[in-house]
Amino acid sequence: MIPAAFDYTRPSGVDEAVGALRDGGEDAKVLAGGQSLIPMLRMRLASPTTVVDLGDVTEMRGVRDDGDALVIGAMTTHDEILHDPLVHEHAPLIAQATETVADRQVRHLGTFGGSLAHADPAGDLPSVASALDATFEVAGPSGRRSVPASEFFVDYLTTVLEPDDLLVSVRVPKLTGWGTHYEKFNRVAQAWALVGVAAAVRRSNGSVAEARVALTNMGPTPVRAYGVEDALTGTAATEDSLAAAAQRAADGAEPSSDPSASAEYRMHLATVLTRRALQAAGGA
Incomplete structure (x- = not known):
């Protein structure tokens, strides 16, 4: 499809860009890389009055x-x-x-x-x-x-x-001295994640001193897996302890069901992928 008509501006600074958005009103849109906006324009899922292209804002x-x-x-x-x-x-x-x-x-x-x-x-x-x-x-x-x-x-x-x-x-x-890993499951290469897990683990004397875990596609926003973090902190960094903590991955999550996966399947994936991410990040 052909996008609806819109005004186009290409500011050279942050203040100029903010001014262009203000002048464009609530229907103005920012063009950054365009990988999300351009398909939406072509399908007319978005019909902005003004597109503010940030390509020249070197700051x-x-x-x-x-x-x-x-x-x-x-x-x-x-x-x-x-x-x-x-x-x-x-x-x-x-x-x-x-x-x-x-x-x-x-x-x-x-x-x-x-x-x-x-x-x-x-x-x-x-x-x-x-x-x-x-x-x-x-x-x-x-x-x-x-x-x-x-x-x-x-x-x-x-x-x-x-x-x-x-x-x-x-x-x-900066996470100096931390182990990190991102684990992602998708049905085909280069597709959106059915579920993803971002994990960071800091070890000290064989134990987990700190852990940070967040989940992709387990709710309308990123889900911080505080239950996993609490279960890990202060424990020995063993395969069993990491696997046990991963059982709490879906605590508080609200995954949706869609043609790609059910909510129940996403809950299962969250546990499996969190265990893998923690093992990779924690060195177990």
Whole structure:
């Protein structure tokens, strides 16, 4: 199909982009990588009055070291994430999950911030941001503010972003000395995850000192598996203890049933994939 007519603007800075969104009203849309928006335009599932193309906003690109954290620009592509040495050194979980995103062509165009702002519960990166306790820098007409990942995702395809807000960057704490792993199950290669698990484990003297686990596609937003984290912390990092903690993976989850999988099957997958992710991250 042919998209409905819309105005198009390509700002060169964050403030200019926020102004364009404000002027465009609540039906204005941001074009980041376009891997989600363009199909929606063509199918007329979205009919914006204005499309604000962020391709020239250089401030929103790249990865930089900021002391105890990395700051990743929202317009940094998946491919740039995969080849960034800082990400591999300090936030390998992001690289592990990004490697599973779609195919090479999509990874060259799709953006880190675009995936997070789109907030698809089957997307891989929202659960990773949740597991890493990331913080989102948001720019709006009233200035900039920081939003923790635990508050950023509100509902299905919905975040705290207002129509004239812009996700500028994501601050990710460095996990030095942690083991990480992203485990994903999909029916065919390059498909959305039926269920995914982002896991990070810090060991000390053979025991689990800290653990962070978040689930993909187990509810309308990323699901932080606090039950698993509580069950693991302070226990010996053995295969049995990791498997026992994984039994609590679906606590509080609200998976849906659809033609790809039933809610019951997703609950089962969450347990199996969490055990695998913990074993890989925890070294058991």
